[in-house]
Amino acid sequence: MCGAPKQGGTLAGVDLATQTVIQGQVWHDGAPVAGAYVRLLDATDEFTAEVVTSPEGEFRFFAAPGAWKLRSLAPVGRGERALTADVGLNETTVAIA
Amino acid sequence: MSRNDVLVTADWAQEHIGAPGIVFVEVDEDTSAYDKGHIEGAVKLDWRTDLQDPLRRDFVDREQFEQLLSERGIGNDDTVVLYGGNNNWFAAYAYWYFKLYGHSDVKLIDGGRKKWELDSRPLSTDAVSRPATQYKASEPDTSIRAFRDEVVAAIGEKNLVDVRSPDEFAGKLVAPAHLPQEGAQRPGHIPTAVNVPWSKAANEDGTFKSDEELAKLYAEAGLDTGKDTIAYCRIGERSSHTWFVLRELLGHQNVKNYDGSWTEYGSLVGVPIEKGA
Numbered sequence: 001m002c003g004a005p006k007q008g009g010t011l012a013g014v015d016l017a018t019q020t021v022i023q024g025q026v027w028h029d030g031a032p033v034a035g036a037y038v039r040l041l042d043a044t045d046e047f048t049a050e051v052v053t054s055p056e057g058e059f060r061f062f063a064a065p066g067a068w069k070l071r072s073l074a075p076v077g078r079g080e081r082a083l084t085a086d087v088g089l090n091e092t093t094v095a096i097a
Numbered sequence: 098m099s100r101n102d103v104l105v106t107a108d109w110a111q112e113h114i115g116a117p118g119i120v121f122v123e124v125d126e127d128t129s130a131y132d133k134g135h136i137e138g139a140v141k142l143d144w145r146t147d148l149q150d151p152l153r154r155d156f157v158d159r160e161q162f163e164q165l166l167s168e169r170g171i172g173n174d175d176t177v178v179l180y181g182g183n184n185n186w187f188a189a190y191a192y193w194y195f196k197l198y199g200h201s202d203v204k205l206i207d208g209g210r211k212k213w214e215l216d217s218r219p220l221s222t223d224a225v226s227r228p229a230t231q232y233k234a235s236e237p238d239t240s241i242r243a244f245r246d247e248v249v250a251a252i253g254e255k256n257l258v259d260v261r262s263p264d265e266f267a268g269k270l271v272a273p274a275h276l277p278q279e280g281a282q283r284p285g286h287i288p289t290a291v292n293v294p295w296s297k298a299a300n301e302d303g304t305f306k307s308d309e310e311l312a313k314l315y316a317e318a319g320l321d322t323g324k325d326t327i328a329y330c331r332i333g334e335r336s337s338h339t340w341f342v343l344r345e346l347l348g349h350q351n352v353k354n355y356d357g358s359w360t361e362y363g364s365l366v367g368v369p370i371e372k373g374a
Contacts, residue, residue, distance in 0.1 A: 019278060037211060040274050047296035048262045049274035050183065052127070061274045064264065073301060075217050 007051055008058030016088045023060040023089070025053070026072045026079065028096040032057025036074035038094065043067045070094050100308060103192075103204055103345045105178060107213055110206045113178075114138055120171050120227070123210070124181040124191040126334070130210065134220030136180065140169045140227060144187045144334070148194060162198050162234045170227025176202040183334075184296070184303040185209035190337040192345075193354055197242060199235025205341070211303040241340070243327045243353035245361055248287065249368055256326040257290035258318075260339040261359070265331070266292040268372035271363075272331060282363030285370040287329070292374075293318045295335040298342045311342055322349065329355040329362070 014021060022040065026033040038059040039050040043066060051059050059070075065086050072079045072094045079096040105113075113119050114137050121139035123131045131141040142148065147165055150157055157165065171177060177195060181188035188209055195203045206213070213220075243251075251257055264270045268284035286292070297314055298306055305311070320326065326343060328336040333356030344352040355362075362368065 014277065035214065037215070042262065042264055044263065046263050046294060048264060048270075049276075051275045052130075052182070062272070062277045063274045064269050064278070073215065075215055 007060055008054035008056055011089070018087065020063045020065055020085050020087050021060060021089050022063050022068060022070070022083070022085050022092065023058065024070075024092040024094065025057040026059065026074070026094045026096065027057065028074070028076050028079075033072075033074050033076065033096060036072050036096070038070055038072045041069040041071060045069065072096060099348070100346055103341070104207050104305065105204050106207055107216060107218060110136065110178060110180070110213075111218060118175055119178060120175045121178050121180070122169075122171070122191065124179060124187040125210070126181075126183045126187050130182050132222070134222055135225075136213070137219070137221040137223070138225055139180075140171070140225055142169070142191060144190060148191070156194070156197075156237075159198065159234045159236065163232045166232035166234070167230050170230055171232060172230040173200070173233055174202075176204065178204050178206060180206035180209045180213070182210045184211060184299050184338070186295075186334045186338055189341045190334040193241065193337040193340055197237050199238060208302050208304040215302055240351070241344070241353055243329075243355040245355075245357055245365065247353075248327055248329070248355050248357075248362065249365075251325075251327055252287060252369065253289045254324075256320050256324050257287050258315075258320065258326060258328045258336075258339060258343075259286045259290040259292050260295040260328055260330045260336050261286075261292070262294050262296070263292060263374065265359075266290075266294075267374050271359075273335075282360060283370055284363065285372040286359075287362060288369050288371045290329075291318045291320065293320075293339070295330070295338045298339060305342065305346065308346060311347055315343065315347070325351040325353070327353045327355050329358040331359045332356070333358045 026036040034055045036053045040048045077096045079094045124142045179188040271284045328339045330336040340354040343349045
């Protein structure tokens, strides 16, 4: 029913003709950041969802077409990225400076 | 009830690891999080396999709850200190659940697992076992749990608080955006419900906002303190977070959590639905 899907991994079973997938990695200092908190904010900056990155620093959201912002919070610092998503796969990277 | 009775800081929790009479309990949405590391001595509750009936869509019954807590070594007189991921969504759900079955001393760690991790506090992978107890639960307290007919009757009468994200409230999404957008139910919200996303009650590190900020939030949203309140979300976990805020932190009376939430309401035949912000 609920249960956060494992972050990263294949998109098998995900219908990219209907789903708007936003996924990518969190990076810091030339390496992916595992265990970072990544939240998806809507066009008004309101919280929509949050996941914890995989050992490879990966995150994935199932959103809708439109403007979104990703914000990452980790013990090493925070990073942010704005993007416009369309139906299908939208890949991006969030850098923590 | 006040904040100090129901909420402890991460510092307090760390100082009380191993203290007699205190049982730390981790409850996550991602049920594998505990196995990767937990507060030393904490037992795990799986919200799905431990707290849901395996056949019907409902809670485990009183006897099953007694058996569960007895097995995990939780006694009636223990102080249960809950924490978990997702900004304590499922820990708040478990808090509500423990209250439903009448456990007297339950607390949440402010910020939950997220704050604990962001503070780089220690986590343990050691297996935890506690001696079994003879736990006795009360009959479920339905004064804190709302059912569907009550929710339909509350339209235009009681405060209905939809705590999902604005896009779910508007009907643009049917689930939180970390989950695939599936489900047969219709998108939208219950007419007359106000949208106060649970996240507005929390700081970015997962801790709750101050009582003053929280009181202002719900007053500005138009919550009538003279009326009873029903909170709902998609499956009842985020609304447990808001139920905790309204009843346990702000001391509102007659606040219920509708755990059927949108997955039930949005699938009912013939009930009114609104879309849009």
